[in-house]
Amino acid sequence: MDDHNNSDPEAASSKAERRRTKIIQTLMSGSSTQIRDLAESLGVSLMTIHRDLSVLEKEGLVRRLRGSVSAEKSLLFESSYNYRGRKNVEDKKRLARAAVTRLEPGNAVMIDDSTTTYYLSEFLLDVAPLTVVTNAAPILEKLRHAPEIDLISTGGRYHPGYHGYFGANCEKAIRSYHVDVAILSTTTIQGLSLYTPDEIVVRAKQAMMQVARKRILLADATKFTFSALNYVAEITDFDLVILTGDIPPDKLDLIRASKVNVEIV
Incomplete structure (x- = not known):
């Protein structure tokens, strides 16, 4: 279920952080993952998953390409110190x-x-x-x-x-x-x-x-x-x-x- 309409902004933010951490964990193998599959496995809409990926992309952690996403090779995924x-x-x-x-x-x-x-x-x-x-x-x-x-x-x-x-x-x-x-x-x-x-x-x-x-x-x-x-x-x-x-x-x-x-x- 999409958390976009959560009435508690703090809870929604915490939930989004946990979800983004799971995304990073999923990408730790180094292989690319279909964005649609990622949304399905996390139980959220494509709109929500793209919003998460946009945040992670700005962090320099992931890269989107033609419906798939992969972790940036220059980083050790969830081990990025920043x-x-x-x-x-x-x-x-x-x-x-x-x-x-x-x-x-x-x-x-x-x-x-x-x-x-x-x-x-x-x-x-x-x-x-x-x-x-x-x-x-x-x-x-x-x-x-x-x-x-x-x-x-x-x-x-x-x-x-x-x-x-x-x-x-x-x-x-x-x-x-x-x-x-x-x-x-x-x-x-x-x-x-x-x-x-x-x-x-x-x-x-x-x-x-x-x-x-x-x-x-x-x-x-x-x-x-x-x-x-x-x-x-x-x-x-x-x-x-x-x-x-x-x-x-x-x-x-x-x-x-x-x-x-x-x-x-």
Whole structure:
């Protein structure tokens, strides 16, 4: 059913965002999809699907051609940093704020490239001095002049889709450190397992987990919605899992049954 006439503009906007995220997920295989088929699978009119595609086209994420649509090859589809960075901002800030309360002055902290952990940079000065090691270009930019932050870049090959540094040199640098805390997010959580679309991201995250005395995972409710190809780790590999948003009750029950330390914020 088309949501165009939804009387609640905020609800309609949220529904449209979820639908556009599903479109990006559908196109992740890299093959083109008939626009009519996309509308049918999402249960909306052609007018609605074209409106969604117009928005995504302006974002630089998709390309329409003769009744079909495909993801722009220059981007890693749902992994486009700019696209992800504008989603669920308040949830991400809530998670970041909660994570920072678990840090202590003097800690060495490893932070991954996710748009969720980016918001740690807004609160880290509250517990400075800190040493921060990261492969995330936005965090490096935000903290480069921050007082009492000893900032260390992993280096490596820059990846524009993730706005971060990856590859063999990045992983080697990560493994040369031993940190008090690693704070990570994930593309998706299926059952008790974490997945992400790209194996270069997997290797960086796994290296960060290996060199940390304590591991913290941050995730909002959208992380339970989709699947991704590459296995990263188990939720039980983390010392603390901080969640926010409308987590499906069955998913939350499964996590709690695993005896992992969970905090809902």
